Amino acid sequence: MLTIKNLHAQINGKEILRGIDLNIRAGEVHAIMGPNGSGKSTLAQLLAGREGYQVSAGSVDYLGRDLLAMMPEERAREGVFLAFQYPVEIPGVSNALFLKTSLNSIRKHHGLTELDAMDFLHLLRDKMKLVGMDESFLSRAVNEGFSGGEKKRNEILQLAVLEPRLAILDETDSGLDIDALKLIADGINGMRNPERAIVLVTHYQRLLNYIVPDVVHVLSQGRIVKSGGAELALELEQHGYGWVEAEYAARNAAQER
Amino acid sequence: MNLQQDSRQNIEPEHVPLPGHDVPWVVRARQSAFERFAAHGFPTRREEEWKYTDVSAIGKRASLKPAPPDPTSDAAALILFRDSGHLMVFVDGHYSGELSAAGELPAGVRLASLADMLNEAADLPEAFFDQLHEHTIFAALNNAFATGGAVLNLAPGTVLDAPVYLLFIASGQGAAIYPRNIVIAGEGASATVIEHYLGVIDAHNFTDVVTQISLGAGAQLQHCKLVQEGSGAFHVAGIHAEQAADSRFVSHSFVLGGRLTRNDITSSLNEPGCLCTLNGLYLLDGKQHVDHHTRIDHIAPSGISREYYRGIMNGESRGVFNGKLLVHPGAVKTDAHQANHNLLLSRQACVDTKPQLEILADDVKCTHGATVGQLNDDSLFYLRSRGVDAALARSLLIYGFANDIIEKVGVPDLRARIRHLVLERLPQGGQIKVML
Numbered sequence A: 001m002l003t004i005k006n007l008h009a010q011i012n013g014k015e016i017l018r019g020i021d022l023n024i025r026a027g028e029v030h031a032i033m034g035p036n037g038s039g040k041s042t043l044a045q046l047l048a049g050r051e052g053y054q055v056s057a058g059s060v061d062y063l064g065r066d067l068l069a070m071m072p073e074e075r076a077r078e079g080v081f082l083a084f085q086y087p088v089e090i091p092g093v094s095n096a097l098f099l100k101t102s103l104n105s106i107r108k109h110h111g112l113t114e115l116d117a118m119d120f121l122h123l124l125r126d127k128m129k130l131v132g133m134d135e136s137f138l139s140r141a142v143n144e145g146f147s148g149g150e151k152k153r154n155e156i157l158q159l160a161v162l163e164p165r166l167a168i169l170d171e172t173d174s175g176l177d178i179d180a181l182k183l184i185a186d187g188i189n190g191m192r193n194p195e196r197a198i199v200l201v202t203h204y205q206r207l208l209n210y211i212v213p214d215v216v217h218v219l220s221q222g223r224i225v226k227s228g229g230a231e232l233a234l235e236l237e238q239h240g241y242g243w244v245e246a247e248y249a250a251r252n253a254a255q256e257r
Numbered sequence B: 001m002n003l004q005q006d007s008r009q010n011i012e013p014e015h016v017p018l019p020g021h022d023v024p025w026v027v028r029a030r031q032s033a034f035e036r037f038a039a040h041g042f043p044t045r046r047e048e049e050w051k052y053t054d055v056s057a058i059g060k061r062a063s064l065k066p067a068p069p070d071p072t073s074d075a076a077a078l079i080l081f082r083d084s085g086h087l088m089v090f091v092d093g094h095y096s097g098e099l100s101a102a103g104e105l106p107a108g109v110r111l112a113s114l115a116d117m118l119n120e121a122a123d124l125p126e127a128f129f130d131q132l133h134e135h136t137i138f139a140a141l142n143n144a145f146a147t148g149g150a151v152l153n154l155a156p157g158t159v160l161d162a163p164v165y166l167l168f169i170a171s172g173q174g175a176a177i178y179p180r181n182i183v184i185a186g187e188g189a190s191a192t193v194i195e196h197y198l199g200v201i202d203a204h205n206f207t208d209v210v211t212q213i214s215l216g217a218g219a220q221l222q223h224c225k226l227v228q229e230g231s232g233a234f235h236v237a238g239i240h241a242e243q244a245a246d247s248r249f250v251s252h253s254f255v256l257g258g259r260l261t262r263n264d265i266t267s268s269l270n271e272p273g274c275l276c277t278l279n280g281l282y283l284l285d286g287k288q289h290v291d292h293h294t295r296i297d298h299i300a301p302s303g304i305s306r307e308y309y310r311g312i313m314n315g316e317s318r319g320v321f322n323g324k325l326l327v328h329p330g331a332v333k334t335d336a337h338q339a340n341h342n343l344l345l346s347r348q349a350c351v352d353t354k355p356q357l358e359i360l361a362d363d364v365k366c367t368h369g370a371t372v373g374q375l376n377d378d379s380l381f382y383l384r385s386r387g388v389d390a391a392l393a394r395s396l397l398i399y400g401f402a403n404d405i406i407e408k409v410g411v412p413d414l415r416a417r418i419r420h421l422v423l424e425r426l427p428q429g430g431q432i433k434v435m436l
């Protein structure tokens, strides 16, 4: 579904991603772990289409298309979804209006009829139950005055409503208490299916107790330095990232010799 | 004196048939106001209060003479919500009994046209008509020529649930229109008043209106004003409130139309425990110019004031906001907050925003903030990442910015109406409207 080859990207001339290779197939759950500042969010935002990154080399193929050539809204309509690490507040626009505008934009793109107020409300009620959100959140402005945890839930609500093919979740677990984490993990597990790929960006292992990934990648200084199975996350939890980085450096040095 | 085409003779109040021309004190009040105007003329930009707003074009108009009543005008078509409580319609400043529907009023509430009041000299305290606000010469001009407007008099303890809807229609080209409104709320009385100024599309009338408000102890008034004048129209207004102990005054000012609009909105918190809220939104395009000068005087202790003004400027338009806040000696425990935020949507648009705080009492809390900016990139990206195209995302953000002010209006019909009017002005507003 998603093939990233040798991706290099800069922000204001500073190289943040330094040669990423990643292959994600439909039906898989990948975890991308790594220390703070390693480039996880940069990768996630770049995939969603944020401006301000200069891609100096490499390519990203999404379902046979050049993802980097698509507008952010086009990517979303074609099924790419990013749950933001820091969800944005939109004063004066209610959550309901926001979700309706978004869902209808995507439906229209696929030639589906736009949902009317009643159908939309029904859909929303079910999805809100899924993430344990109160209906009062519908009339409140998007993320305005939401607690950290409420913002994260709101991202998952959008995920549940928009039903993307490729979901990238950037640190959705941070700021959640254990009950909320379980609830959201249940919601995400419920969305696993053979047509959908999920990428969990996190630097804690905690979330992966509830959502068991097929593949775990370690990102460090803009490179994937190690990939492995779910057990890799446990090792990282116990021993930190140092040993992976050291191993990678040694391997590189050996290759150079 | 810059009355360029009218000879003084021609427009002197005594030569124009005006309401109250048989009542000696009315004639005297008009004459002295006219003298004041004639001596001073229109303000120039050299005056601090008019630094950013050039009214010289008004002085160059064909006539300042009040428009005559026009029984043939088809203003009825313009009435928006007829069933909304107590409707009074004024066409070119003249009360139209035919178009109005004042409805049932509870005992103790009097709602009448100013013209009737002046002719009868009934129920109307002389002081209200005579009273001039020294900070604007336009009030003097209004006093000299006022033809219509509403007088609402609420006896102590009376509560008017449905809003009083005053609709001012400018039908003709180039007419000078002088409405005068007076609201007197006795102790503990409460009401909502809507002033709606509506001009036909390309009207270039001049409206000079004054609204005086007196709130007794514990009285409550919500005042909503909506300016939708025609594209060539000048609109100059004063709204002046006087508040007794524990009264609440809430003012909403929306300006969506007109060539040049100047609103002076003032309130004086004369006794302890008053609450005053001034909200406003201006949405400008083309060469529109809108100037709000607000002034809140905290004279007595423990007053609370809140002020939220927002502007959205496109094209070559210009917004002006001047928020004066005076905390007089002795007005301890004053709690005041003022905010003016502006969105510039084009390079040629501009805004002048100036908070003016003078604090002469101790133990007060006064805060203010003003910003001028563009649409936020993070918000735009967030919306686009959800499949919303860039143009719709922009309209949605502008709508949200405006809606924060619209939401404060306590009249559901009017709130919905203003939302729609704002959306009609946004490029993708139609798409948003169907989703509300």
Ligand SMILES: Nc1ncnc2c1ncn2[C@@H]1O[C@H](COP(=O)(O)OP(=O)(O)O)[C@@H](O)[C@H]1O
Pocket (backbone or CB within 6 Å): A011, A012, A014, A016, A034, A035, A036, A037, A038, A039, A040, A041, A042, A043
């Ligand atoms: N807009 C920006 N301008 C300059 N540097 C940035 C910007 N955004 C991120 N960075 C830098 O890029 C690096 C990676 O950041 P980020 O992708 O947020 O890391 P992570 O999500 O793994 O914690 C950090 O060193 C960060 O300081």
Ligand SMILES: [Mg+2]
Pocket (backbone or CB within 6 Å): A040, A041, A042, A085, A170, A171
């Ligand atoms: Mg991050």
